[in-house]
Amino acid sequence: VQLVESGGGLVQPGGSLRLSCAASGFTFSSSAMSWARQAPGKGLEWVSGIYRNGSTHYADSVKGRFTISRDNAKNTVYLEMNSLKPKDTAVTYCAIGNTVVVYWGQGTQVTVSS
Numbered sequence: 001v002q003l004v005e006s007g008g009g010l011v012q013p014g015g016s017l018r019l020s021c022a023a024s025g026f027t028f029s030s031s032a033m034s035w036a037r038q039a040p041g042k043g044l045e046w047v048s049g050i051y052r053n054g055s056t057h058y059a060d061s062v063k064g065r066f067t068i069s070r071d072n073a074k075n076t077v078y079l080e081m082n083s084l085k086p087k088d089t090a091v092t093y094c095a096i097g098n099t100v101v102v103y104w105g106q107g108t109q110v111t112v113s114s
Helices: none
Strands: 002-006 009-011 017-024 033-038 044-050 056-058 066-071 076-081 090-097 101-104 108-112
Touching (some): 017 090, 017 108, 033 066, 033 076, 056 066
Antiparallel strands (some): 017 076, 033 090
């Protein structure tokens, strides 16, 4: 099993980033997927999840700004992040599962700063 996140980086407040998570080694199309993040000095925060039927869920802190999506043909899940704020600065992780996570990616750094 492998999850490889990409797309993180440094962006100014109000900017956008699109994270990708390329999955392999399991049946992606049958799996719920999610994103979580850990800000400096804080605990892990669930951000968003998408089920195999395409239904999506978001934390209140990102609702209306972030969009999760999946491409089963490419075994990839995405997180489109808009209107970014400094408090969105975190290592952001892709995961297999949503309410129950069975595997984590290595994470990608998202830094929002002017």
